Amino acid sequence: MSDQTPLIEAPKSRVPLIAAVVVVVLAIVGVVTFLVVRGGDDAPRATGGDKAPALSKDKPVKVVIGAVNASEPYWDTFKARAKDAGIDLEIKDFADYTQANPALSQGELDVNQFQHLVYLAQYNVANDDDIVPIGATAIFPLGLYSQKYEDVADIPDGSTVVVPDDDSNQARGLLVLQSAGLVKLKDGGSAFSTVADVDESASRVKVKALQADLTATSLPDVAAAIINNDFVTDAGLKFSDAIAKDDPKDPKALPYVNVFAARAEDKDNAVLQKLVEVFQQSQDVLDGADKASGGTAQFLTTSPAELQASLDEVETQLRATKK
Template sequence: MFRFTSTARRTSGGDRPRGRHSAAARIGGLLAGLAALSLLTACGGDGDTAVASGESGDPIKIGVVGASEDYWKIFTDLAAEEGIDVELVNFTDYTQPNPALSQGQLDLNQFQHLQYLAAYNVANDDDLTPIGATAIYPLALYSKEHASLEDIPEGAEIAIPNDETNQARALLVLQDAGLLTLENGGDSTSLPSDIVAEESKVTVTPVAAEQTAVALNSVDASIINNDFVADAGLEPEDALYQDQADSPAARPYINVWVARSGEEDNETFQRLVELYHTAEVEEASSQASGGTAVFTDNPADELQGILDEIEGNLAAQG
């Protein structure tokens, strides 16, 4: 399962950003950071494909990452029971599902959060649209030195992921935790240079995402992606703080079902969104995430509003 936080396991970001980036640089950095995850291009349904039939008689092709996860088999079986033909198209290159959807090679995809979708749309002048939500995977603060937020001292050093998406999210987590202040409240494009030092309790050190766990031995605390928590000998419940799924700061990181613009009201697509939230699928998906998934069912119009806001923020950085 690709838990879009948005860096998959063993991914590194670039150098620490300095100063304000142009919109192109920010968007390019976000997409390039995720492109660095890729080793292979898409491969068609990997043997776990269900066979039923959609309205046109052709299968509904869904681009996913991690098609072999148990919850996808449960999902496709449920769809088949309702006569819906679902073909999973598995990707290991995260830059491919959106172009494939835009070009009509897919009917839907489900692998990304709104922040990534916004960056793709702005960079490619596209208008792919979210039609339903799946879950948020919290980003959390851990420490081996301190037992609570209150124990973190003035001037403490916090390691954060240095890839564009998780870096901004980490800064927002620290702000929500009361440890720092960002200019104008910050948003999903914030950089360390946006920290208001005189109003902040801690400093941050951006490092490659997989190094945040290792850094726990030399810093006061680290923001660590779910994928790397076990590397630090920690459990999710050891977190001192994590972003709340219902907080405004977490909204860009809602993982979503995505369709081409104009197809958001397709009844079969909407039924597939509903099937994902059946108890059987959610239970298996939760197990795949180590119990960290927070499922959410934000309606499509709300998701589109969040997407529009993010795209506006990205465009305004130019």
């Protein structure tokens, strides 16, 4: 899977596009999280049986949480809130995010939280796996910036707007432009759209793709530019300067929500569901996570069923691109 998570620079090839996407996104947020649920010597294991153990402060269920950059203060807060719910959290660092899904699939982990749905779809399709989302965390928006205009409505018809040329951010940038009313995509838009999919006759602006690290430097010469989150502050901009960004309520943005993920057989596990609930309903945890993201996180509580439907759609689209 921020891309601020999520907003990633992906490789040029379309199939492995998500791996690179997630690296940059999550690097911006400064945190990549892998959650593990397993029993310690004195605690029952949350998964691996027919029934999840009951949660109790007197006999907590052991949960090992793995994270890259576990020094963010909100992890200690999360640990305290989980303890209140009968979950004994132990934080563990992982050096390589690419190990998280294979480890989950092989049973070494019981749940992870580091990826958005597009990345998860990429992994499942590439590995013929069926890891599923069990809860949402946040979208880390991709923004449109301008040095000339303070509102999208002020951008003149026929002017040029640039998007990153990497596959994933190009598609996501085009969806932002479509949501803002600047372009219309021939197929309605998807996580795999390109500039070639822009319906020029029905669009207000012309779209040009540039190398991701050049979109910010192009601002003096164009009407506006989609800028990956990792280049925003380097360009002397603030995230609040964006004149348009992903709308979490837009179904087209849903594939970019970060999720808790588990093996298919554990999708209804009560302990894992409680862990998601603790994250989503603990305001001090959310405040800390938002601070770690530079104030860009847009938290969601999208249902697992909706997340799964979006994942299925992206996987179908991805398989179609491979034919």
